[in-house]
Amino acid sequence: MENYTLSEAKKLFASLYKDGKKEEAALLAREIMEKSPEAVSGYYYALVVETDNFKKPGDDKVVEPLFEKFSRLADASTAKKYADKLDALKKAKAEPKAKNTAPADAEEAVAGRKSGVYGWLLAVLCVLFAAASVLSMGSFKAFSAPSTYYQTTVWEKDHFDSIVYELTLNRNAENDKVLVDSVWLNIGGRNYDSEDSTVTVWVTTATSLTASFTSSYGGGSKNISNARSDVGSWVKLTNITSSSDSRVYYMLSTKSEIKYNEVAFVDQAGKRIEAEVKYAGANPKETGVLGDLIKSEDYAANKAAAAKTLDEQNKFDTANIQDGRYVRETYAGRLTEYEADLLESARNILSGQGSYTDVTSNAFGLQLISLSVAIFGGNTFGLRFMPMLLTIGTIILVYFLAKRLFSSDIAALIAAFLYAVGGYALSGATLGSTGAIFIFFALGAVYFMTGFYKSVAKQNNYAYTQLILSGAFYALAVSVKMQALYLLVGLAVIFGFAMFRQFAAYRARVAKGANAEVRYAYERSKNLYYMFAILMFVLVAAIWTALTFLFSWNVFFAGSSSAVSFIGKVFASLTAEIPTSYSAHNSTNILGWLVGYQAEKLSAGKFFFGNTVLSVLALFSFIYSAVYVIYAYAFRSAEIRTAAFKNNVLVPFVVLTFCFMATWLLSLIGGNAIASGFALPSVFYYMFIVLAAKLLASQETKTRYRVGKAELNLTYTVYGVVVLLALVAAVFALPNVLEFDYNSPLLIAAIRW
DSSP states (O other), rough: OOOHHHHHHHHHHHHHHTOOHHHHHHHHHHHHHHOOOOOOOHHHHHHHHHTTTTTTTTOOOHHHHHHHHHHSSHHHHHHHHHHHHHHOOOOOHOOOOOHHHHHHHHHHHHHHHHHHHHHHHHHHHHHHHHHHHHSOOOOOGGGGOOOOOOOOOOOOOGGGEEEEEEOOSSSSTOOOOBBBEEEEEEEEETTTTTTOEEEEEEEEEEEESSBBOBTTOOOEEEEEEEGGGTTTTEEEEEOOOOSSOOOOOEEEESOOHHHHHHHEEEETTOOOEEEEEEEEESSSSSSHHHHHHOOOOTTTTHHHHHHGTTTGGGGGGGGGEEEEOOOOOOGSSSSSSSHHHHHHHHHHHHOOOSOOTTTOOOHHHHHHHHHOOOOHHHHHHHHHHHHHHHHHHHHHHEEEEHHHHOOOOHHHHHHHHHHHHSSSHHHHHHHHHHHHHHHHHHOOOOHHHHHHHGGGGSSHHHHHHHHHHHHHHHHHHHHHHHHHHHHHHHHHHHHHHHHHHHHHHHHHHHHTTHHHHHHHHHHHHHHHHHHHHIIIIIIIHHHHHHHHHHHHHHHTTTTSSSHHHHHHHHHHHTOOOOOOOOOSSSOOOOTTTHHHOTTTTTTSSTTSSSHHHHHHHHHHHHHHHHHHHHHHHHHGGGGGHHHHHHHIHHHHHHHHHHHHEEEEEHHHOOOOOOOOTTHHOOOOOOHHHHHHHHHOOOOOOGGEETTEEEEEHHHHHHHHHHHHHHHHHHHHHHHHHHHOOOHHHHHHHEEEH
């Protein structure tokens, strides 16, 4: 006992054991036995630590030699007293565990039932959300739009792209002539190489193979809209004025690079006329002689492709023709401007022709939407199915992320519910956009990175699996949108905290007297963690993103003159904006009256932070949580040294704060409605409400005050006032939601929130 006497060592042991520092107490007991082998105290203290003050049997190989030395040095009565205690512990250990484990089993059964109930509630939430998404997609009549198309070509020598049709049925019984009333074209895609507001299509007719095509009897050049909003609409190209001359052959010619979904011919009795394609390809002029054109066999492939303009004739209903216009379902079933671009990209990916037009996205998200378009067709459901499916996946991910952060099923369910009703989820699910797809993969990367943080100190296979899965989801997120680069900041912070946690666990092992093998295991796992992080988040992400572009080489490299210009276009997507007002398609939103989150012009100021009530609550919760954590560390509260504070307060706060701030940069740099706006940050923003609620609940007994005879809670009072203010803001915002012409400073403030 070089530094202190035996009596001082006894006092130090009592203090260490009382404070719960059992490892240090065990080291002190060992030191007493070594320095004072004839003193009974060292063996007694060692037994106390090993059996937790004679409350558990301990390791027989350790306890028996210690007690043998203890009983030899202690008096007989003391030795018998503790011998009886150890015997009782051994008997309890040898008895069947059924009685002892029954309460624990019952608790586990209750916990399992509770988790099962919350799982069912989550399933119900997802089903209701799916139903709301389907009912908010607009009119189902939009599903009747043609899904195949013909892509016109810009030929050399300033030639026209011409298709010649021969009408085959509906001959008049009296004069055996085909009397056409009108020609209709369904536009499948605009001319993206032209900034003109219109494109020109020439319609000419002929009576035979040898007759020249002419614009007489109602033919000639027709200007049609080159706007995104007209994609999928039926346009009447011409009215044929002849009542006696049989115009059997019809030629459509253009110099623009547009898509024809379908071409339909209607006779003077209001019936559709069947036809077949006789020629498709280059033509020196918009007229000519069919007999001269069909001599060439060079355009057989074009002719087969042009036949797609006649393969869905049943989708043209002549009953919808009223006053010279094709009257279809309400605009709620139409595609938005952005969806028209995305549909163009999806069709080009499936056909391997043309180029991609959605400049805000990388390849993988477009390819996933192309898959659903291939299955369901180029309509609202085909475009919006994949975003809806993955938005439901995001709600599930929010649940499991919140459960991991807050260690509570009910907190997880509340977080999932807040995101589901917050506005951005349903907006993303009902827009044919890659944004909702991006959010799913980005959130998956955060979820698995938090799993890595939780398991990193154990240095087991589970930790490696979580890190690799996080990197895989991040690679998928980057291959959908370049905006994932912003999220990397939040992921890096979580990774840094995880590595610090591993180092802290290693230092604790060193304090116990760890050997060289422990140091080797630590160094090896640390190096592997860094290696996998670089491999997955840099190399795999870059390689997978490049491969997704290469999977559709013809489309993504069609409009790029060099690799440098293409890479420039990819990185330009970081600030590119989604070209859509995003208001019409979900005007049938069945929940809009409840939470007021119509997705109208999300890229502008309206509901920029999502739903008004949730936004105010989230802002208050974020400020409250930040002040709580900063105050605890500034005044060195004893709470910060507890495991409960680190696991239940600090970790959720750090994860939510850095992921929120990193993704919030998207809304500052780009003004997009979904991924480049506030949709991804809102996932973390709304979860601050749950965190603040848990902090407030933990302070319930510390902040009570009295008003008369009533005892109130200060923190809940503050929260109630904030909720009231949020509801007032929502009421002032309601007139704008309902599009009433009403303005006031309070209304403007409410809208801004």
